[in-house]
Amino acid sequence: MNKTLQLTLLIAILLSALSLSAQVRSCYDIQYTSFPSGDSPFKDQVVTVQALVSGSRYYTGSSSSSFGFYLTDSVSGPFTGLFVYSNQYQPQVGDLIRITGTIVEYYNLTEMSNITNYQIISSGNALPDPALVSTGSLMSAVTAEQWEGCLVKVQDVTVNAAPNNYQEFYITDGSGSCQVDNGFFNLDHTWQNVLVGTTFLSIVGIVDYNYSIFGLNPRSNSDLTSDDSTISLSIPAQQQSLSSNFAIPVYINGISAQNTFSDFQMNISYNPNILQYISTSSAGTLTAGGGLSATSQPGTLSMVFNNAAPITNSGVLFNLNFMGFHTGTSQITATDVIFDGNTLTNVINGTVIINSSYNSLGDTLTVIQRPILNVPEIVIPGETMSITCVAPQTTSGWQANLLHGNKTIALTVNSTEYVTSPDRWLLSVTIPNVPVYELYNLQVLASGGISDITRNAVQVLPSRRTNYYFAHLTDLHMPTRIFYPGAGWDVDSTSVLDFRAVMEDLNIIRPEFVLITGDIFNEGEMENFNGLYWFGWLQKIFSEFEIPFYLVAGNHDIGGWNSTPPPAGSSRRNWWRYFGWKWLDNSSTTWPLHTQDYSFNYGNTQFIGLEAYDNYENWRTNIYGSQSFTYPQLTWLNMELNSSPLENKVLFYHYDFSDQISLSASNVDMALWGHIHSNSGSITSQPFNLSTRSVCDGNRAYRIIRVNGSTLVPYNTIYAGASGSSISVNYFPNNYGLADSVRATLYNGQSIGFENSLIEFKMPSGGYSYNVTGGVLEQVDRSGAFNICYVRVNLGANSTVNVSISTGTSPVDDEVQIPAVFSLQNTYPNPFRSNTSFTLHSTKAVPLQIRVYNLKGEVVKELFKGYSDGSEQMFGWDGKNRNGADVPTGMYLIRVQSANLTQTLKTIKVK
Numbered sequence: 001m002n003k004t005l006q007l008t009l010l011i012a013i014l015l016s017a018l019s020l021s022a023q024v025r026s027c028y029d030i031q032y033t034s035f036p037s038g039d040s041p042f043k044d045q046v047v048t049v050q051a052l053v054s055g056s057r058y059y060t061g062s063s064s065s066s067f068g069f070y071l072t073d074s075v076s077g078p079f080t081g082l083f084v085y086s087n088q089y090q091p092q093v094g095d096l097i098r099i100t101g102t103i104v105e106y107y108n109l110t111e112m113s114n115i116t117n118y119q120i121i122s123s124g125n126a127l128p129d130p131a132l133v134s135t136g137s138l139m140s141a142v143t144a145e146q147w148e149g150c151l152v153k154v155q156d157v158t159v160n161a162a163p164n165n166y167q168e169f170y171i172t173d174g175s176g177s178c179q180v181d182n183g184f185f186n187l188d189h190t191w192q193n194v195l196v197g198t199t200f201l202s203i204v205g206i207v208d209y210n211y212s213i214f215g216l217n218p219r220s221n222s223d224l225t226s227d228d229s230t231i232s233l234s235i236p237a238q239q240q241s242l243s244s245n246f247a248i249p250v251y252i253n254g255i256s257a258q259n260t261f262s263d264f265q266m267n268i269s270y271n272p273n274i275l276q277y278i279s280t281s282s283a284g285t286l287t288a289g290g291g292l293s294a295t296s297q298p299g300t301l302s303m304v305f306n307n308a309a310p311i312t313n314s315g316v317l318f319n320l321n322f323m324g325f326h327t328g329t330s331q332i333t334a335t336d337v338i339f340d341g342n343t344l345t346n347v348i349n350g351t352v353i354i355n356s357s358y359n360s361l362g363d364t365l366t367v368i369q370r371p372i373l374n375v376p377e378i379v380i381p382g383e384t385m386s387i388t389c390v391a392p393q394t395t396s397g398w399q400a401n402l403l404h405g406n407k408t409i410a411l412t413v414n415s416t417e418y419v420t421s422p423d424r425w426l427l428s429v430t431i432p433n434v435p436v437y438e439l440y441n442l443q444v445l446a447s448g449g450i451s452d453i454t455r456n457a458v459q460v461l462p463s464r465r466t467n468y469y470f471a472h473l474t475d476l477h478m479p480t481r482i483f484y485p486g487a488g489w490d491v492d493s494t495s496v497l498d499f500r501a502v503m504e505d506l507n508i509i510r511p512e513f514v515l516i517t518g519d520i521f522n523e524g525e526m527e528n529f530n531g532l533y534w535f536g537w538l539q540k541i542f543s544e545f546e547i548p549f550y551l552v553a554g555n556h557d558i559g560g561w562n563s564t565p566p567p568a569g570s571s572r573r574n575w576w577r578y579f580g581w582k583w584l585d586n587s588s589t590t591w592p593l594h595t596q597d598y599s600f601n602y603g604n605t606q607f608i609g610l611e612a613y614d615n616y617e618n619w620r621t622n623i624y625g626s627q628s629f630t631y632p633q634l635t636w637l638n639m640e641l642n643s644s645p646l647e648n649k650v651l652f653y654h655y656d657f658s659d660q661i662s663l664s665a666s667n668v669d670m671a672l673w674g675h676i677h678s679n680s681g682s683i684t685s686q687p688f689n690l691s692t693r694s695v696c697d698g699n700r701a702y703r704i705i706r707v708n709g710s711t712l713v714p715y716n717t718i719y720a721g722a723s724g725s726s727i728s729v730n731y732f733p734n735n736y737g738l739a740d741s742v743r744a745t746l747y748n749g750q751s752i753g754f755e756n757s758l759i760e761f762k763m764p765s766g767g768y769s770y771n772v773t774g775g776v777l778e779q780v781d782r783s784g785a786f787n788i789c790y791v792r793v794n795l796g797a798n799s800t801v802n803v804s805i806s807t808g809t810s811p812v813d814d815e816v817q818i819p820a821v822f823s824l825q826n827t828y829p830n831p832f833r834s835n836t837s838f839t840l841h842s843t844k845a846v847p848l849q850i851r852v853y854n855l856k857g858e859v860v861k862e863l864f865k866g867y868s869d870g871s872e873q874m875f876g877w878d879g880k881n882r883n884g885a886d887v888p889t890g891m892y893l894i895r896v897q898s899a900n901l902t903q904t905l906k907t908i909k910v911k
Contacts, residue, residue, distance in 0.1 A: 094126070239497070245278065253314050269300050361533055362540060395447055502695055605707060770808055824905055826905060833910060839875075
């Protein structure tokens with residue numbers, strides 16, 4: 001054997017030995033980590049993995065050529081899955097492969113790419129049973145990270161948010177909501193017959209991480225097992241414009257040839273202050289054949305349907321036609337739902353949000369510059385407050401008022417001073433006692449016809465708390481995450497829904513204030529472009545906050561984009577017009593003010609906000625440079641920190657792009673920021689340097705920080721939930737100002753308690769006293785069309801609290817004027833088959849009439865007419881009409897009426 005051949009054989013043997021000795025890893029080896037970031041311990045390393053293919057051809061983007069596949073270990077469980085990004089290889093499910101590539105973190109998704117070796121060892125292998133998980137465990141990164149890439153299964157789930165434009169929908173098993181996506185389907189795929197209320201016995205899929213959301217991806221339709229035996233009623237959520245006409249479909253699910261119905265009845269309530277009912281339509285629905293009737297009263301619809309032929313399909317039962325009457329949110333709630341005599345319990349109710357039209361100019365800053373909507377003041381009676389205004393130096397006769405509803409409260413103007421650099425008026429006013437502690441609009445009046453109002457600018461409190469909590473949120477990216485000119489950029493408003501879910505939580509739990517650290521816009525330069533007014537739109541949405549909030553700008557707000565048509569500088573000029581301040585628009589480098597930085601104090605804590613940006617469009621680089629912070633900003637910050645004697649110091653800004661702020665060196669106790677769309681920092685190590693996950697992309701995230709005396713206590717980020725259901729309040733029968741007795745059920749699915757929660761009961765107007773259980777009645781505003789009763793509630797962690805309010809009877813001198821009082825005890829049994837009864841308690845003998853009505857308002861039978869005996873009496877109904885015939889199954893109303901009081905009981909007759 002010659003030396004060359006010997007050398008060749010030796011090299012081959014060595015290479016083979018090296019190959020065999022290379023360690024083969026499992027998916028668990030790659031994925032398991034104790035790093036808080038969730039990064040793989042093999043990040044940026046070349047590794048070899050041997051595993052089973054659990055899902056093939058998973059699309060990663062908008063191109064059909066961009067895909068990969070998933071691997072699983074032979075035993076299911078946490079950390080046992082891995083994504084492989086490669087369109088070069090297309091294995092089949094069940095293939096056992098050995099593959100070599102580089103482990104990377106692609107936007108926090110652990111994956112293998114840059115494949116250098118690929119081998120199919122065997123095919124047709126059985127996969128392990130998917131791991132059984134709850135939907136709630138896929139809701140938060142804290143619990144979902146371990147399931148990234150894994151084959152899992154959820155059971156007994158209900159759709160609580162229908163597929164959106166990206167074919168993402170949400171499900172829940174009661175533990176929380178998780179997203180279902182269609183990454184394994186063709187790009188033109190749409191889900192069929194997936195409606196709010198649709199139930200599944202199980203869904204199997206692989207957990208991905210995309211746009212900061214963990215999602216469950218079925219590999220085919222066979223991974224979804226429908227629950228055809230469960231009938232459910234559902235009403236979807238909608239957003240509509242003010243004064244627009246629209247239809248709300250009411251769906252029935254689970255109907256088939258084996259599961260039919262021929263009659264139903266139900267009550268549907270809505271807020272008549274938000275929506276104006278027009279009609280009910282059955283055209284093109286399951287009830288198109290006739291037999292549907294609707295009885296309308298303000299805020300309530302009674303629906304009855306009778307049809308000789310059974311209905312054998314699921315779909316739209318009927319449509320409710322409304323007009324958007326006023327901005328706000330109305331619940332659409334179906335109660336007492338009965339199909340063929342059987343009470344339906346699986347009901348998913350909807351909401352309608354009525355937005356003011358965003359296609360109009362908002363309230364730009366004119367005279368009042370501070371306090372304003374996004375830089376308010378928090379005051380107590382007796383304090384002085386400064387008002388900054390822009391007006392000619394010759395202006396005189398300054399007046400100031402607080403406005404709320406139809407209340408106008410004059411403020412004493414102590415002094416006025418005109419100052420320069422910049423030119424402005426400084427007014428000092430005194431806060432008087434107020435009839436209601438609330439978030440007030442501020443009005444100023446002066447000579448020359450000056451009149452200006454800024455909304456939600458002054459929060460008046462009875463006192464400042466020493467123990468309280470506030471909230472931090474960031475990266476809203478409204479109204480859409482679609483960049484110009486992508487399809488849908490001008491019509492999509494998904495990010496608005498995300499923010500509304502967070503705002504609804506905060507309006508219930510009532511932090512003292514909210515800090516918002518920028519990127520409220522996706523593209524801040526688009527105001528008045530293509531006929532759209534996004535600044536005006538967001539300003540109107542922000543005015544629906546019932547608590548003060550402080551806002552600073554981020555790079556998407558003021559950085560500008562070269563790829564959009566508006567000229568450079570548009571985003572900053574838009575910001576100055578709406579959120580402040582006009583004197584910042586100065587091109588001179590010697591001018592001292594170019595950025596919106598400010599501070600405010602609450603108790604013993606100073607809060608300092610700074611704008612932050614990337615100057616993408618290179619506008620006025622001689623002033624703004626390429627990114628924040630500028631030297632004047634840092635100089636101002638040091639002056640603020642050194643001049644304040646307050647014990648705690650909290651910074652809030654979008655992002656420290658140039659890594660310029662040292663918290664410890666500056667003696668700062670906490671910094672709150674965003675930009676990275678994920679949580680970062682320790683809640684136990686000081687100084688606290690904390691990023692909060694974004695509101696957008698379905699995250700709906702926010703962070704609570706407590707202040708206990710002089711101690712700052714931050715919490716882990718929490719989430720409003722995909723359907724906004726993590727914190728909620730439901731009113732029975734409604735909160736529309738129509739009922740004199742209302743119950744509110746508050747639910748808190750968070751691990752944090754909120755002792756400062758507040759609900760506002762809307763009650764009929766009048767000089768009533770009130771009885772409250774489950775909360776503390778703090779004040780009553782009787783100045784409007786309704787009495788607003790403010791009830792403080794201690795909402796514990798993971799709890800449900802029932803709060804009830806009812807009108808009391810105020811004592812009067814003449815006993816003759818006291819109305820006759822009676823009360824009713826509910827019918828029993830209910831539902832009933834042949835007989836039911838109820839008890840009436842009366843304080844004295846009074847004339848009464850007791851009748852039974854059907855839901856059409858027709859009298860079925862009169863049970864009693866005469867005088868009560870002034871004590872306890874029992875009345876019964878045998879389920880027959882006035883002719884002695886059995887009445888059909890369904891709901892009936894037993895109405896007890898005296899000269900000045902009417903009460904109604906609901907009872908249900910079944911087969």
